Amino acid sequence: MIRVWSWLGLVAFLVAWGGIKIPWENQMARHQRLATLGFANPTSVALREKLGQGLALAALGGFRGLAANALMLEAHGAWEKKQWVRVRSNLEMATILQPRVALFWDLASWHMAWNAAVAAENFNGEPSETRRRIEARKWVEAGRELLERGTRAVPEKSILFQRLGDLYWQRLADYQAAASCYREALTKGDAPVFLERFVGYALAKAGDREAALEYFRNLRLSLGEHPDPERKPEVLDREIRRLEREIAEQRQGRVP
Amino acid sequence: MTAAWRRIRAVAANTFLEAVRQKVFAVLLVFGLVLLGGANYFAEFSFQEQFKFLKDLGYAAISLTGLLVGLLGAAQLIPAEIERRTILTALCRPLRRWEFVVGKYLGLVALLAVMLVLMAAVFWGVLFWKELQLTGIEAGDAAAVEAIRGEARDPRLWQAFLLIAAKLFVVSGLAVFFSTVATSTTFVVAMTLMVYLIGHLQGVAREQWLESGEALGWGLRVFLAAVTLFVPDFNAYSLIDEIVAGNNLAWRATLEVLAYSVVYVGVLLVAASWVFEGRDL
Numbered sequence: 001m002i003r004v005w006s007w008l009g010l011v012a013f014l015v016a017w018g019g020i021k022i023p024w025e026n027q028m029a030r031h032q033r034l035a036t037l038g039f040a041n042p043t044s045v046a047l048r049e050k051l052g053q054g055l056a057l058a059a060l061g062g063f064r065g066l067a068a069n070a071l072m073l074e075a076h077g078a079w080e081k082k083q084w085v086r087v088r089s090n091l092e093m094a095t096i097l098q099p100r101v102a103l104f105w106d107l108a109s110w111h112m113a114w115n116a117a118v119a120a121e122n123f124n125g126e127p128s129e130t131r132r133r134i135e136a137r138k139w140v141e142a143g144r145e146l147l148e149r150g151t152r153a154v155p156e157k158s159i160l161f162q163r164l165g166d167l168y169w170q171r172l173a174d175y176q177a178a179a180s181c182y183r184e185a186l187t188k189g190d191a192p193v194f195l196e197r198f199v200g201y202a203l204a205k206a207g208d209r210e211a212a213l214e215y216f217r218n219l220r221l222s223l224g225e226h227p228d229p230e231r232k233p234e235v236l237d238r239e240i241r242r243l244e245r246e247i248a249e250q251r252q253g254r255v256p
Numbered sequence: 257m258t259a260a261w262r263r264i265r266a267v268a269a270n271t272f273l274e275a276v277r278q279k280v281f282a283v284l285l286v287f288g289l290v291l292l293g294g295a296n297y298f299a300e301f302s303f304q305e306q307f308k309f310l311k312d313l314g315y316a317a318i319s320l321t322g323l324l325v326g327l328l329g330a331a332q333l334i335p336a337e338i339e340r341r342t343i344l345t346a347l348c349r350p351l352r353r354w355e356f357v358v359g360k361y362l363g364l365v366a367l368l369a370v371m372l373v374l375m376a377a378v379f380w381g382v383l384f385w386k387e388l389q390l391t392g393i394e395a396g397d398a399a400a401v402e403a404i405r406g407e408a409r410d411p412r413l414w415q416a417f418l419l420i421a422a423k424l425f426v427v428s429g430l431a432v433f434f435s436t437v438a439t440s441t442t443f444v445v446a447m448t449l450m451v452y453l454i455g456h457l458q459g460v461a462r463e464q465w466l467e468s469g470e471a472l473g474w475g476l477r478v479f480l481a482a483v484t485l486f487v488p489d490f491n492a493y494s495l496i497d498e499i500v501a502g503n504n505l506a507w508r509a510t511l512e513v514l515a516y517s518v519v520y521v522g523v524l525l526v527a528a529s530w531v532f533e534g535r536d537l
Contacts, residue, residue, distance in 0.1 A: 018485030
């Protein structure tokens with residue numbers, strides 16, 4: 001009888017502790033999300049990543065890093081053999097295991113949008129150029145989709161926004177979208193200094209010279225009278241002069 | 257209280273010495289070799305990738321070694337003493353059962369702490385060696401050298417190390433709790449490992465239980481409630497991944513997890529003492 005009471009007492013003690021620990025654990029999870037993702041409540045994206053991550057966590061018992069690295073090595077081997085589907089599946093799995101590692105998203109999208117897409121464009125086995133282009137475009141889209149997900153999983157870093165901008169510029173020729181991505185990257189605080197000029201370059205490349213000129217003028221003004229040489233004021237002055245000249249020529253060339 | 261502390265210390269010292277005599281430190285040699293081998297294996301990658309691999313490998317090796325030492329050490333603590341009947345000679349002295357349990361746990365923690373410090377020293381040594389190797393290669397590029405130094409001497413690695421230690425101390429507390437219930441070492445190892453694995457999903461179970469309401473069947477709700485109430489949230493320690501990924505992490509988040517671990521260990525020791533008090537020997 002004493003033993004039964006003792007066990008019941010133990011269960012009551014553990015349930016009481018559970019009552020204390022659940023709000024504590026909830027608060028801890030909220031703080032961790034806030035500290036790492038910048039928001040307190042889980043979004044649908046975070047839930048999606050978390051579910052995959054949670055299952056993997058249970059299976060791997062906290063040794064996800066090693067598994068993700070093994071997948072990355074596997075992908076590297078597949079890349080050397082030009083087995084693009086294997087590259088994609090391994091790297092996608094690595095991003096599920098460690099969605100907060102920007103390096104994985106970056107590498108995965110680079111393999112998709114550049115290496116696999118270029119390989120598809122140059123594939124000798126497909127005589128139709130149209131089909132080769134369609135296939136290449138699929139790989140570029142796969143890379144873009146990975147980077148979109150990556151920017152949601154690591155929203156506080158500039159690198160993936162910058163890469164997405166590069167992808168829009170170099171692989172999709174969508175310069176307005178590239179400018180938006182570079183602008184977003186610049187809000188993150190860890191963006192490289194040269195990126196601030198890329199917004200203007202992208203706007204000019206998109207054909208919106210007026211917007212590019214305004215952007216460069218505002219940027220030049222924000223540097224002040226004694227600008228940091230690393231921000232290359234002479235390059236900004238040169239770009240402003242070039243755009244002013246091009247806009248003037250464009251206006252002169254118009255039929256009145 | 258001073259007398260109780262003296263008795264606890266004596267049990268802890270005895271447990272520590274017994275464990276050391278089992279040549280447990282030989283695994284350190286294996287750890288060092290694994291790490292050194294791993295450090296060279298990834299030489300064809302960029303330095304960021306190399307450091308990520310090295311840190312993942314180092315932390316996994318520390319965690320795995322610590323987990324094995326903690327699990328096997330705790331599994332040996334009480335069931336083996338009962339089997340050998342040596343527990344009777346210990347408990348016939350003026351020693352309370354809770355003092356015995358706490359002393360055994362602290363002895364195990366001391367062993368783990370010494371091992372962790374030595375493994376961390378080897379780990380930092382390998383990181384330093386890697387830094388020298390890579391800075392030699394990138395000597396001409398000042399920005400790259402700076403970035404390599406930043407990776408190798410990242411002060412956040414201390415946070416990761418403390419989180420690993422805290423996680424291992426909680427796992428050891430669990431193993432000590434199960435060793436007061438069990439009669440065999442296999443049971444202790446199996447139960448602790450099971451709770452360890454489930455603990456990594458506790459956060460998901462907790463959110464499901466709290467947010468699903470009537471949507472789930474009662475059987476599943478009871479299961480989720482049991483996991484939420486009785487299993488520690490080992491996912492809280494996955495902040496280590498943030499550090500390895502090079503993401504910023506406030507000390508506040510780390511300290512919160514450390515405080516949680518300390519309280520959890522306290523609860524486990526109270527529960528273990530409670531069970532052990534009522535046990536027929």
